[in-house]
Amino acid sequence: xxxxxxxxxxxxxxxxxxxxxxxxxxxxxxxxxxxxxxxxxxxxxxxxxxxxxxxxxxxxxxxxxxxxxxxxxxxxxxxxxxxxxxxxxxxxxxxxxxxxxxxxxxxxxxxxxxxxxxxxxxxxxxxxxxxxxxxxxxxxxxxxxxxxxxxxxxxxxxxxxxxxxxxxxxxx
Numbered sequence: 001x002x003x004x005x006x007x008x009x010x011x012x013x014x015x016x017x018x019x020x021x022x023x024x025x026x027x028x029x030x031x032x033x034x035x036x037x038x039x040x041x042x043x044x045x046x047x048x049x050x051x052x053x054x055x056x057x058x059x060x061x062x063x064x065x066x067x068x069x070x071x072x073x074x075x076x077x078x079x080x081x082x083x084x085x086x087x088x089x090x091x092x093x094x095x096x097x098x099x100x101x102x103x104x105x106x107x108x109x110x111x112x113x114x115x116x117x118x119x120x121x122x123x124x125x126x127x128x129x130x131x132x133x134x135x136x137x138x139x140x141x142x143x144x145x146x147x148x149x150x151x152x153x154x155x156x157x158x159x160x161x162x163x164x165x166x167x168x169x170x171x172x
Contacts, residue, residue, distance in 0.1 A: 006057060013061035016051055017080070021067055022087040022111045024094045024121055028052070029077030030103035039097060039104070048083040048093060069110030073117075078107065087111045088129045095125035 017023075028036055040050050055074040062070055084090040091109070098104050109116040116124065128136070 009057050010061045013053060013058060014065050017065060020082045022082060022090065023070060024081045024090055024109040025070060025073045025107045026079050026081055026094060027077050027105040027107055028079045035101060039101065046084060048081060050079055050081050052079045068113040069115035072115060073108030086130045088124055088127055091121045091125040095122055
């Protein structure tokens, strides 16, 4: 491959990944064409992109883009996967696919410059996602306020009931 062609491929990889810094790398080389195509289409429906790369060119593209942590996992057949809501959602999706498709193997990944092994990706897939964490934070913030409102409303409701009873003339 000529130097000009290599530079074209590197610039294409850089343009496709853009500003993304969270990746999972899988080995999909053993998949048959029908399974691989179905896999990619289902991921695309969920806003997840895939790109099968030549490792040496991908390393150079990542170095140019400032992405770190993928040097060790870019060995052998590699398909880059990125997108989705966050790295946890991406890890959950790829772990699900790896368990559903026999010949699909997670090789590792990278998040914010930190390298992830395949075990790290699996562990990350079991942690709560971004929306789950936001929901938990909101419920913890609202919890004391709801308790305070209940404490204030209880005696107030009792007092209002007593005032209503007195106003109706049913004094005891």
